[in-house]
Amino acid sequence: MNVLIYGSGQLAQMMYLSAVPLGIKVFAVNVADHTVVDPISKIKLDMSIEQAIDLADVLSVEFEHVPEDLLEQAQSSGKLYPSMEAILTGADRVREKNVLEKLQIGNSKHQIITHVDQIDEAVAQLGEKLILKASRDGYDGYGQWRLSNKQALPELKQQLAELDLQTVPLIAEQMVPFDRELSLLGVRSLQGDIAFYPLAENLHYQGQLHVSVAPAPAIDSQLTEQAQSAFTKLANEFDYVGVLAVEFFQVGDQLLVNEIAPRVHNSGHWSMQGADTSQFENHMRAITGLPLGNTQANGKCAMINIIGCDDYSTDLLSINNCHLHLYGKSVRAKRKMGHINLTGQTYPELAEVMTTLAKYLPIEHFPKLLDEADKLAQLD
Amino acid sequence: MNVLIYGSGQLAQMMYLSAVPLGIKVFAVNVADHTVVDPISKIKLDMSIEQAIDLADVLSVEFEHVPEDLLEQAQSSGKLYPSMEAILTGADRVREKNVLEKLQIGNSKHQIITHVDQIDEAVAQLGEKLILKASRDGYDGYGQWRLSNKQALPELKQQLAELDLQTVPLIAEQMVPFDRELSLLGVRSLQGDIAFYPLAENLHYQGQLHVSVAPAPAIDSQLTEQAQSAFTKLANEFDYVGVLAVEFFQVGDQLLVNEIAPRVHNSGHWSMQGADTSQFENHMRAITGLPLGNTQANGKCAMINIIGCDDYSTDLLSINNCHLHLYGKSVRAKRKMGHINLTGQTYPELAEVMTTLAKYLPIEHFPKLLDEADKLAQLD
Incomplete structure (x- = not known):
């Protein structure tokens, strides 16, 4: 094959x-x-x-x-596999929002901006705290913009006036005061079977994922059901085959879809040590028509991205249940160089391993590690 | 690197x-x-x-x-790494026996045969039940011979008379009525640290390993100490670096070394799912100077070799905690095509998975599977 x-x-x-x-x-x-x-x-x-x-x-x-x-x-x-339609939906925030609306899946309130003057209407509808995102990535001059108050609106409109919003529209989203970010990875087989990994909690810094913890702490069945229901609607809509990642904002007891990724995903790398079958193996199984593998977590797992540095000590491998996954890249600022998977039976055990790990790392490149360890150490 | x-x-x-x-x-x-x-x-x-x-x-x-x-x-x-001396010792039964004797490590009684008439003396010393093995493999006309009684001696001597026993001697070993075969895999680092996997029980059929179960059932600390002591003596003798496999016969509460393999070993393949760090990763860590990884078993694991067939159903992957490891070879009689790793929390749970697995396999090629499952099902 x-x-x-x-x-x-x-x-x-x-x-x-x-x-x-x-x-x-x-x-x-x-x-x-x-x-x-x-x-x-x-x-x-x-x-x-x-x-x-x-x-x-x-x-x-x-x-x-x-x-x-x-x-x-x-x-x-x-x-x-998955289909072009599913892939393009992951690549285009307008398509993504449209399918979320069609399937009545919770997501942050938004408007599509194809002309700069529509931003006034967006402010009227969604309030003055907005985040504006290009519908597609990789276009010159595009990125993300934040509007914090109406006073900044004229300047923002001036900036955006240069863009060809007909070709690459913007999404204006209501800024959501979310409690945390979660992701659900699952896999759908050629036959339509679905297996879910547990929800992971994701910690970002300057727009990049730094740490995932799986299973995410403090998840009740209601949250899991919301996430799995959103996943199932999306996966069935596309007759999806393979691993699909759905990222959520948690706001109180509600999950809002932030974005979907039609592929294996950084927030699923923990599964290489933390689950019986990794997301990578399950993606390969799914697309080649093999049965799906067990997605349950073995204990608790943390995935730590190595970003923009290579001056850690490989003696970190002396930590029990610590695994290094390097990508074979030369170092560059903000580049994902690899990741480290840690496992423990409990969150406090995992926290201890994370704290030990920090001793081997240039900690300025791992801004989320120790705070998260402190939090996990408090849990049962 | x-x-x-x-x-x-x-x-x-x-x-x-x-x-x-x-x-x-x-x-x-x-x-x-x-x-x-x-x-x-x-x-x-x-x-x-x-x-x-x-x-x-x-x-x-x-x-x-x-x-x-x-x-x-x-x-x-x-x-x-390991050294040429260690590798040659694994390749030559005379060297192997000499080092076992030198280090006073228990092994079956034996004599080295460099002339066919020495077999009479071997019978006199060791008794009439003997197994004769070429000191090195891969020579035409060589193999293994069994002597069951004195009456067969003349015929055997006639067969062996054709061989150049000066160049490739034989080892005449007393046939040991052993209870079972066990192996100990361990890894020694560049710095001399040693980490042991748990003992595995190995089931052979027609001279080939078919099933390993790890940790082996019914192991007490005395057996583990014997095995680890033998391993440590051998590994230190060679200033060994990397994974080393030591195969034992268990006779009552005594372990006799059958042979040593200076490398990763088929009876350690279970560690790919059954331990935090596989024998392969630990070998690579050791020889490149990295710290050794955790060798403890996660629950119970069975490794099932796929030998001489490829007409199993890949639906076996629908079994929870069942992993396939194929070697990319075309099928040939007695050829190791791959292996299957199964895990369970207890031996009876593992036995159940083994029994389920059998339904997907051409069972004539897996003669040890169901008997072993029956035995494991009886254990606590």
């Missing part, structure tokens, strides 16, 4: 590693230069994308921002 | 897979044709063995029967 993955970064690498024992060979498309590569060595393979598609039994993606012409070619092969 | 492994079969493959997350790249020497290959795809890499040795930070082996000229070249690089 051969699988071709669009994208050749760490997610393709980890899919490759989990696929080999299942007898599945993974090749990857470097979408930047349209070459086919080995996902580990990144060595170019002597074949075109067309040849790789022919050779592959199944195609999949490691990220949603695959150029649309490549996705169309993949979709037309009839072998792409 | 680059590691060159001599041997390019499934053990090199599994070392490769466990090394990537540690930032270690593994290449392999195909010892049959002296090429350097990718351990997964087996694609030839564009480099000579000499170039690979230069590129590598560390060299190691996946099996002990590496041609001696290659081993000498590896040893002379100063980068080979």
Whole structure:
């Protein structure tokens, strides 16, 4: 069985590693230069994308921002899982919001902005505290903007006037005073079976995921049901096959979908040690028609991203139940270099391991680690 | 960090897979044709063995029967772990017996046969029930012979008269009425730290390992101490670095060393799911100077070899906590095609999973599975 993955970064690498024992060979498309590569060595393979598609039994993606012409070619092969529609929905906030509304899944109040003057209406409808996001990523001059009060509106409109909002609209979202961020990863098989990992709690810093804890503390069945219901509606809507990640804001006892990622996801990396079957193996199982594996957590797990540094001590491996997952990249600011998985039987045990880990790390690059350990140490 | 492994079969493959997350790249020497290959795809890499040795930070082996000229070249690089001496000891029963005697480690009574007439003396010393083994494997006409009574002696001597016993001696061993076969895998670091996996119970059929159960049932501290003491003596004798496997016969409350394997070992494959750190990861950690990982078992684990068949149903993956590890080989009689790891919290739970697994398998190829499940089902 051969699988071709669009994208050749760490997610393709980890899919490759989990696929080999299942007898599945993974090749990857470097979408930047349209070459086919080995996902580990990144060595170019002597074949075109067309040849790789022919050779592959199944195609999949490691990220949603695959150029649309490549996705169309993949979709037309009839072998792409999840579907192009699901992938494009993850890549486009307007599509995403539309499907959330259609399926009546809770999300933050928003308006779509295709002309700068619509921002006035958004302020009237949603209030003066807004976050504006490009519907699609990767366009020059785009990013995210925050409006904190009406007084700042004229300046913001001036900034946005330069953009071609007809082509790349904005989403104006009501800023939500959320309690925390959670994500639900699940996997849907070719036959439509769904298996859920437990909810993970995610700690971000400057827009990047730094720490995930799974299972998330303080989850009741009502929260789990809300999350699983949203997931199931989305997965069934797309006749989805593979791992799907749904990120939520928790506001009191309500979950609002923040965004969906039609792929294996950083907030599921804990499953490599913390669950019987990792998200990577389950994605490979799903897209190749194999039965899904057990998604239950073994004890408690924390995933710590290594971002923008490589000057940690590998003696961290002397900590019991501490595993390193490096991506083979040279260091660069804000770059995800790898992650560390820690496990414990209880949250306080996990907290202790996290505190020990901190001694081996340049702690300025791990701003969320010790605070989270302190919190977990208080739990039962 | 680059590691060159001599041997390019499934053990090199599994070392490769466990090394990537540690930032270690593994290449392999195909010892049959002296090429350097990718351990997964087996694609030839564009480099000579000499170039690979230069590129590598560390060299190691996946099996002990590496041609001696290659081993000498590896040893002379100063980068080979474990040492050539340890590897050759695993490859030569005379060396092995000599070191066991020197270290006063219990093993079955034996004599070295370099001339066919010495067999008479062996019978006089050891009795008429003997097993004769070539000191080294892979020589034409050699194999194993059993003597059950004196009457068969003349015929046996006639058979053996053709062999050059000066060059490849035989070991005549007293046949031991053992209760069961156990193995101890452990790992010794560059700094001399040792970590032990729990003893595994091994079930053979026609000379091949079929099932391992770890931790082995009915092990008391006295047995564990015997095994760990033998391991420690051997490992320290060779200033050993890496994973070492010691196979034992259990006779009453005594352990006799059957053989030693200076490498990762089939009876340690259970550790891929059954322990926090697999034998493969620990071998890579040891030889590259990283701290050793946790070797404790998580619950109970069974490893089932898939030998000489590929007509099982992959629906076996629908069993909870069932993992497939395929080696990417075409089917051939007696060939190890892969293995299946099963885990459970208790032996009876594990037995139930084994019984369920049997439904997906061509059971004639798995002659030890159901009997062992029946035995485990009776345990606490």
